[in-house]
Amino acid sequence: MIPLSFYLGLSALLFSIGLFGIMYHKSGIRLIMCIELMLNSANLNLVAFSSYTDTLDGQVFALFSIALAAAEAAIGFAIFMAIYKMHEKINLDELNLLRW
Amino acid sequence: MQTKKLAAFGIAVLFLAVLGLGIFGTSWNTVSELPENFEDPSNVEGIGMLIFTHYVVPFEVLSLVLLATLIGAIYMAKGEESK
Numbered sequence: 001m002i003p004l005s006f007y008l009g010l011s012a013l014l015f016s017i018g019l020f021g022i023m024y025h026k027s028g029i030r031l032i033m034c035i036e037l038m039l040n041s042a043n044l045n046l047v048a049f050s051s052y053t054d055t056l057d058g059q060v061f062a063l064f065s066i067a068l069a070a071a072e073a074a075i076g077f078a079i080f081m082a083i084y085k086m087h088e089k090i091n092l093d094e095l096n097l098l099r100w
Numbered sequence: 101m102q103t104k105k106l107a108a109f110g111i112a113v114l115f116l117a118v119l120g121l122g123i124f125g126t127s128w129n130t131v132s133e134l135p136e137n138f139e140d141p142s143n144v145e146g147i148g149m150l151i152f153t154h155y156v157v158p159f160e161v162l163s164l165v166l167l168a169t170l171i172g173a174i175y176m177a178k179g180e181e182s183k
Binding site: 017059 | 126133172
């Protein structure tokens, strides 16, 4: 049986890749992809704990987290569409004033 | 440009090291044998029962959140004529 810590290590690896991606990338679309990667690594943790402690609560919470990740991505893209209408490109380094 | 990349990479690797130490250091008290439920293999029935008995309130609140997200996203992404 695979020990639980391997699953947690994999999810920590995915989370740190997402963290690096968020800190490094400038374009908004890639930022949302990295946020989704971090959320999915959290989901992997939830499901791993749920199956390794023989309870179903983790999987139910993973379901809720997937729905909220979708809602967050939708709002993120709506915001980037509004930004794109103003600046013709989404370069997160140049967005430094809240009121454009 | 290069320093930003190295700084970001360093922070991510440090974070991974701290997390990895924590994960591989602790002994998780897990069940000895992975649960193998033959009459409900994909435990969809179990999740369904759990959602509608134990987690009803979060489930309904989640639908409200998704509805608000839908309305907000549509309003924000409105076309030119909304100005």
